[in-house]
Amino acid sequence: MHVLVTGGAGFIGSAYVRNLLGGGLGPAPATVTVLDKLTYAGNPANLAPLAGDRRLRFVHGDIGDAELLHTLLPGVDAIVNLAAETHVDRSIGSAAEFVTTNVLGTQTLLQAAVDLAVPRFLHVSTDEVYGSIETGSWTEQAPLLPNSPYAAAKAGADLLVRSYARTHGLNVSITRCSNNYGPRQYPEKIIPLFVTSLLRGEPVPLYGDGLNVRDWLHVDDHCRGLQLVLEQGAPGEVYHIGGGTELTNRDLTTRLLAACDADWSAVRPTPDRPAHDRRYSLDDSRLRALGYRPRVPFETGLAETVAWYRANPSWWEPLLPAPLRRAAAPR
Template sequence: MRLLITGAAGFIGSNYVRKLLSGAYGASEVQVTALDKLTYAGNPANLASVRDDPRFTFVRGDICDARLLAELMPGHDAVVNFAAETHVDRSITDADAFVRTNVLGVAGVLQAAKDARVPRVVHVSTDEVYGSIDSGSWTEESPLLPNSPYAAAKAGADLLARAFARTYGLDVSVTRCSNNYGPYQYPEKLIPLFVTNLLLGGTVPLYGDGLNVRDWLHVDDHCRGIHLVLEQGRPGEAYNIGGGHELTNRRLTTLLLEACGAGPERIRAVPDRLGHDRRYSIDDAKLRNLGYQPQVAFRDGLAETVAWYRDNPRWWQPLRRDIAA
């Protein structure tokens, strides 16, 4: 199988590439074309372990470049699109960049796949497209009610994927994951930001009352779910991928403080994020019916993640220059 992986140098995309080439998904005959623009969150170091693999080819480029996509797409058996702007805070201050990549870029990927007659496409999305839910959990049939520019842009891409399936018969599925964590995550996101702040002796900025709830999903489990959808997902369908471990941000902060040997005096209260969704919760029974099951226990995954950041300061320290701690 020959795969085009877009956004391959980011946190989740690079994890998928490393696992795929390691044989974690049982794919022995695989060729990977990795496409990434290498924005601030795209890091060649994330792919260092596979750089010399003869099955791996890296191309630096933008999914908004229609000519490049037209050149790359033919001959591939499938496309998995990870390419996206993903940080909610950045979307609040610069929505244009999110619309460009997350909507127009995805439209370009879908169009190029259709034109090249690529047999299979998976678009990686987020549970944030559903908005906020007070009780219960979203299913794939729940309405899309995004509240941030990031989530709205991702919802737009999801709808484009559905339209390409319905209008053109493109074999495209969408995955919607809960909050990811794990090694190699860019240190603007909550867990790596808090961990690296604590390792540097600083404080951690907790939004509002800290009672916003998120479901946490290890990146290995997420990528396992994505590959299952690649193999078994139906055209035009969406699939939720959850970790099954909901926590308030305040409780998560306490766990991170404990893991880093720090006390509550290291918490710094900051004004709440604009439009901050209160709770995310997804029902992933649809994917579990295909055989999905999270394998990384949250406490184990969190401990391993903290240990990775503690052991790899040379990876994350250069990345923190432009991050407000």
Template sequence: MRILVTGGAGFIGSEYVRTLLGVPGGSAAGVPAVEPAQVTVLDALTYSGNLANLAPVADDPRLRFVQGDIRHPEVVDEAVAGHDVVVHFAAESHVDRSIAGAAPFVTTNVLGTQNLLDAALRHGVARFVHVSTDEVYGSIADGSWTEDWPLAPNSPYSASKAGSDLLALAYHRTHGLDVVVTRCSNNYGPYQYPEKVVPLFVTNLLDGHPVPLYGDGGNVRDWLHVHDHCRGIALVQHKGRAGEVYHIGGGTELTNKELTARLLDACDAGWDRVTPVADRKGHDRRYSLDITKISNELGYAPSITLDTGLADTVRWYRDNRAWWEPLKAANA
């Protein structure tokens, strides 16, 4: 099996590549034994793409890297040709950046996905896995979203992802392309670019700097370790039903204030290091995914508790300053 992973030098995509290629710790129980003959990574290496994320598998003869932008049809066509499966992670994903300027989100997340779908159809790809987010649903006060819940995105980022989801599913219904869509909750773990809340807070705290807490800190998110997310994607790639959406969640909801408290404790810091800041525009109050479908159909369950996952994540950032310090310096 030849697998193309778009965005495979990013945070989640690189974890998936390491999982596919069987890096120690990357082939945990519950991950199908796919054993690909080749894994091709297509990545534009924008600010959040980093070849260092692939260092653990850089010498694997099954790995091939192609630098290219999914917004360019000719690049996509050449990359997709000859592959059996496309697993599509590549996206602009930072909400704050989408509020400052939406154009890269629309061109990458919507038009880039269209280029990939067209190429997959043209080259007879057997399965197209489209990786998305719970943010496409908007905000939910009580209960949890099921996969058939109406989409109601509130940020330019989530709107662009909702558009790409609908395109992917439309290619299944219109053209018969074997498409499956996954929607995940908030990810954390090693190799996450330090603009997202967990690595931003951890690296700031390790350096003795303050951390910014939006609004009243009451926004609620479900936290999912990146490896559990990739286990879920692997299950969907292996035996998910074509044309279906599957939720992948972590099962632990926290307010941002509760998450902050855990990170302060893990970094031996106090609340004097927290700086309240004005709330984000259109900030969704709560996300919550119902994972009954993927659990019942595919046997998925999160395996890494938040306590264990956060402790391991903080330890990773503490031990890998050489990875994140240049990234923060470049954006200082």
């Protein structure tokens, strides 16, 4: 089997590739091709544990490059599309690249998959396409009501994927996950941002009243969910992948402060960002019916994640803005 993983040098994509070739997701495919544009969040170091593995081929390129795709897709049995611009704050400041990659790039990839008759296509999306929910949890039939340019671009991609299933008969499935965490996450998301800041003795910003609620999913559990959908998901269907741990950002901050030997004096209240969704919550019973269960308890996963950042400043320090690049002083 030959699997093409787009965005495979990013946080989730590289975790999926490492798990896939490491045997953590069942029998490994004969070949994995990673296609990654290597924008700021794509990092070849994320694939360093697989250096020398002859089953892995890395291609530096863009999912929006139709000519390149037509050279890569012959012989590919499955596409796992993780290529995306993902950070809400960046999308508020500059939405164009989010539309270019998430919408136009996905459409180009879909068309190439149709043209080259790729047997299977898994599109990885997010709970943010639904907007915000006060109580209860979204099912896969909930309407898409995105509130940020990032979420809107992902929703647009989801609709294109659905249309290619209905119009062209492409064998697609869509997954929507809750907030991921784990090692090697780019330090702009809340957990690695707070951890790397606290380890340097720097303050951390907490938006608004800190009562926004998120469900937390370890990246390895996400990868197991992705593989389950790839292998058993029904064509044209959507599946939710949840972690089962809902926390307010204040609760999360309390845990991160304790893990990094800091206290609330390190927290800087920050004006809330525009259209900040209050709460996300996924009903993942459809995937659980296929056997999915998150395996990593949040307390264990968070402790291991903090320990990884503490032990690996050589990975994250080069990613900091230039004025902050200085010798780490973990405490």
